[in-house]
Amino acid sequence: MANWDGRKNLAPIGHPVRLHLEYDYSAKAPAPTWQDYFNAWLATDEPAKTTGLxxxxxxxxxPEDNDIELVLEGIVNARERLPLLKALFVGDFTYEEWEISWIIQGDYAAVLAAYPQLEYLAIRGGSNLSFGAIQHQQLKGLVIQTGGLPVQVVRDVAAANLPALEHLELWLGNDEYGGNSTVDDxxxxxxxxxxxxxxxxxLRDCEYVDTLAQAxxxxxxxxxxxxxxxxxxxxxxAGAEVLFTSEAIRKLEFLDLHHHYMSDGMRDCWATIELKSDVSGQETADEDGDEEYxxxxxxx
Incomplete structure (x- = not known):
């Protein structure tokens, strides 16, 4: 993957390009806006060869609340300049740069409509995220990473018409950060x-995973x-035992349960069956009197 720094043209690379702004506090000249930066990149030969963004x-x-809408609008308007785009990831920064709960997202309905050839969409951050009615014939992978995924987004995804979808990954989060879905959704x-x-x-990062496991x-x-x-x-x-005794679960090729609160005995049970699994990352609950967290x- 190549970073485009806005200062020079890149040689054709034929693979994903990462675009991001860097702020130089010592610079005397005004920093370029995202629109200026993105439009400068669009003016190069690179977009025509870019398969992933x-x-x-x-x-x-x-960030201002409406900044993401300008980003998404720019991507939509650039559809003729990005004829080979197959993959899009919006929100590629770590917690050192910006906490996941602080990321303001937007409406992706127009993005999906503008790129019927898109095969992979990944989004980090759930605040203000929306889709509406989702329909796309080519999308193979959808990943939404949040610390709290709003229930309406969960419902929109659950009702989506995505006949080609092979990989679905939702980080459900907790209600303190907007994750207000339930198993019913x-x-x-x-x-x-x-x-x-x-x-x-x-169905990752889920606060009600014990209940989810039963379903x-x-x-x-x-x-x-x-x-x-x-x-x-x-x-x-409680949730792990239900999974362990399920014949349908044992027919899977792989089960990922890493980062969990299983006891030593329950964790070790998984090594006694043929199912390949990841039960690493054992955590210890916090206790406060009779309460366990x-x-x-x-x-x-």
């Missing part, structure tokens, strides 16, 4: 009514998928 920091000091996915091509299902263990979708990812959540023995991996 990774969007990092799109502001200098602090995921039922259209678990029932197998949607996504006839689905192979990999990730997943007997869900019809297990007859279709090969990989189930319930990692990054606060899974305890188990935390998901990503929230703020």
């Amino acid at each position: 990774v969007i990092g920091r799109w502001w200098h000091d602090s 995921l039922q259209p996915i678990l029932s197998g009514e949607r996504f006839p091509s689905l192979i990999n299902l990730g 997943v263990a007997k869900a019809p979708i297990l007859e279709r998928i090969k990989v189930l990812d319930l990692s990054l959540g606060n899974l305890s023995d 188990r935390y998901i991996a990503v929230s703020e």
Whole structure:
């Protein structure tokens, strides 16, 4: 992957390009806006060869609420300059740059409509994220990473018409940071009514994963998928035991449960069966008197 620094033309690379703003506090000249930076890149020969676009920091000091709409509008308007675009990732920065809960996202309906050839879409951040009715014939992978995924987004995804989708990954988060979905909101996915091509299902970073495990263990979708990812959540023995005793779970090719609160005994049980699994990252619950607190991996 190549970074485009706005100062020179890149030789044709034929692979994803990462675009991001860097702020130089010592610079005397005004820093370019995202629009100026993006338009300068569009004026090069690179967009015509770009198959994947990774969007990092799109502001200098602090983002305005509408900044992301300008970013998405620019991507939509550039569709004729990006004829080979197959993959898009918006929000590529780590917590050192910006906490995931601080990321202001936008409406992706126009992006999906503008790029019917898009195969992979990844989004980091859930605040203000929206899709509306989702319909796309070519999308194979959808990843939404948040510390709290709003229920309307969960419902929109669960109701989506995505016949080619093979990989679905939702970071559900907790209610303190906007993750207000329940197992009921995921039922259209678990029932197998949607996504006839689905192979990999990730319902990650989930605060209600014990309850989710009970629904997943007997869900019809297990007859279709090969990989189930319930990692990054606060899974305890209660949820793990339900998964462990499920015959449908044991038919999977891989089960990812890393970052969990299983006891030593429950964790070690997974090594006694043929199912390949990841049960690394054992956490210890915090206790305060009779109260026990188990935390998901990503929230703020």
